[in-house]
Amino acid sequence: MATLGLSIDEQKAVDRFRKAVVEPSMDKLVILDFWAEWCGPCKALTPVLEKVSAEYADKGVLLAKINVDEDKFIAAQFQVRTIPTVYAMFQGQPIADLTNARSESQLKAMLDQILKQIPVKADGAEAPDLAPLLAMGEEALEAGDGERAYSIFAQIAEMVPDNAAPHAGVIRALLLLGDVETAQRLMDALPEELAKDPVLDKAKAALALAKDAPEASELDGLKAAAEAAPQDQEAGFAYASAAFAAGDRDAAAATLLRLIAQDRAWNEGAARAKLLQIFEAIGLEDAWVSAQRRKLSTILFG
Structure with missing residues (x-):
């Protein structure tokens, strides 16, 4: 959700939405409920959503609620016309409309179907062992195979976007392929906290040196x-x-x-x-x- 040209209040709303919905949805299935205090059907649906989301928490499901009176800008972005409106969110995108699932059995049936199709990280699940995957990428770099290295590191970065190591690998692979411009763009786009990680020092040094490339x-x-x-x-x-x-x-x-x-x-x-x-x-x-x-x-x- 772009923030260019937004007012301060709208930017704050986007930031809240990003933290409460978008970021958790990177590896979870977020049930997004648009509601209001004055909405009778919302009050009837809320206990169902809370109960089912709690039961499915260990499967990687969580509930996020948007009060349409307090977050009108976000509701407008989703073109909410009536409430309750309920979406299933994954990796920042709505992937299913759950509004018509008004009973526990209906909601569970829809969630079961969705969970079969997306790689949600369930609570308690072990994080993937990145060491052998990163080693594969490094081997590809050492062998001069930029395309394979890029493919490996890019896939790892999708799995763990908050880990600096695969991003460093992607940048180094791009440099090996001669694409300095894209490598610099990716480096500049990294969040500030991620960009400070010492793991990126090698990529930064390589990027600085690559800019000397002549005809x-x-x-x-x-x-x-x-x-x-x-x-x-x-x-x-x-x-x-x-x-x-x-x-x-x-x-x-x-x-x-x-x-x-x-x-x-x-x-x-x-x-x-x-x-x-x-x-x-x-x-x-x-x-x-x-x-x-x-x-x-x-x-x-x-």
Whole structure:
């Protein structure tokens, strides 16, 4: 439900609705009841809804109530004409009209049918073990299979949208596929609390480095300039940055290590900082990174 152009009161109503209905409906089936104090049929239906939702709580069902007099904006968004109006909500969308289910047996029959068709997370159910799924995505990234990695991480992100790890994987997969624009858009769209998760540091570093990606002809020119003047720190640094963004991490690391050996203090240690950024983007546990770190240690400490 978009908030652009809404008044402050309307934005508050949307926020309340998001917290009370949309967010729980990501993995629950929410019975959404539009009612009012003056509505006689509403008062008759309320005990039925409360009783059945309580009985079905362990199956992943919960009840949310919207007073149409207090939340007129939300009622208008659902085009509520009469009350009671009752919907079944899942993943933020109405998936069934339950208004005509006025008895316990009718409501239970409809809920049973709906629950067979959607992946609701029941109370007490064990959360999925993400470790092997995330490992599969990482293996796909290491193998250079961006499409498979994206598919794996995207599916995990749908399962656990509040977990930063699969979102980081999606962004890194997009970078592997060369889609920097979409990767940046997804990063910018993450909720503030999720964006602060350290799990995203690797993706952020990779995204920052990917923005240096040049055209093929430009990369050739940068390489030629660096080779023609090996003592030119600026030329070497430009080539190393572009080479990594273009996917040639070996050339990038070799060039940066050479620059550090020549003058580690150049531009306030820019070459070393860039190399460490590359390590972070790839992952400190990666075997290639370990090998490059040993080379860096040799240069720095002899």
